[in-house]
Amino acid sequence: MSDATAVDGTRAVTARPAATRRRARGPGGMSPRVGWLFILPNLLGFGLFTLIPLLSGLAIAFTDWDVVSGLEGLSFVGLANFTELAADPAFWSAVRRTLTYAGFGVPLTMIGGMALALALNGEVPGRAALRVIFFIPHIVSSIAIGFVWLLLLNPSSGLINLALRTIGISEPPTWLVSQEWSLPSLILIAIWSGVGFHAVIYLSALQSMPADLHEAAAIDGAGPLRRFVTVTWRSLMPTTTFLLITSMISQSQGFGLIAFLTQGGPGDSSTTMSYLMYQNGFQFYRFGYAAAIGVTSFVGVLILSVLFWRLQRNQGLYS
Secondary structure (H helix, E strand, O other), rough: HHHHHHHHHHHHHHHHHHHHOOOHHHHHHOHHHHHHHHHHHHHHHHHHHHHHHHHHHHHHEEEOOOOOOOOHHHHEOOOHHHHHHOOOOOHHHHHHHHHHHHHHHHHHHHHHHHHHHHOOOOOOOOHHHHHHHHHHHHHHOOOHHHHHHHOOOOOOOOOHHHHHOOOOOOOOOOHHHOOOOHHHHHHHHHHHHHHHHHHHHHHHHOOOHHHHHHHHHHHHOOHHHHHHHHHHHOOHHHHHHHHHHHHHHHHHHOOHHHHHHOOOOOOOOOOHHHHHHHHHHHHHOHHHHHHHHHHHHHHHHHHHHHHHHHHHHHOOOOO
16 A cells, blocks of 8 residues: 555545534534523423423323322322213313304404405505504403403493493393303403404415415406405415414413403303313312313314314415
């Protein structure tokens, strides 16, 4: 072997570990450990405040526990809580009310949000200020929203009933204190507080939509309705799916307004699954049973979310 060959071979051998070290460090020579350090706070937060409570709730669902007696009072009961749920009329009534609350509230909120976004998508004076005004209910505390609607829906002095009496309705609904109207009242409030958020999201999607699609459809002779169905609606399909899933999750877990305005009543007319879980856990101290309600609710929402996602696949304009 010549000296040149030996020198070249030595250089190749010594070059490989250096290249390997550069690849291990990643682009820019940064160690992967630095990246893990950046995401470590988020991982810790997820583990402490999401993953551990979720797994704990799942485990408690298979126990009988009143929390007052401490860990010594924790006893494993297997599927007894879920068996009791299946035979509990109060649970199935709460399921029906939850489906009614979300089944009416979510679609009507989305329709209102889309209509508002379409109205704001044109050359509207003060559009930026209107977007802020419509978005405010989404960021305001549910207690503040509750106070406002308590004043509006007061049976005797509320502005809504005063307006109804003015147009000739002598006996308007008693709203939140009526078994027939308490749940519709909560649906109305949920729609009012959610329309602005949906409108802002839809408006962002509309403004990012290529204008040449509508121009091409108009050249082909498509009218406004046809352009909405074939271009606008299909372009908004991913946004609609996102809002549908997140709104369904939010509505099915709605608790704050119900607890503040009706406490699940009158009677149990506005007791949804989330409020029934609260009652069993923090009023009756049946934390195992309450956890079983929570697990069942989680599974139901997960199934609906997967179903909605699968139904919208290949339906969008860019699918």
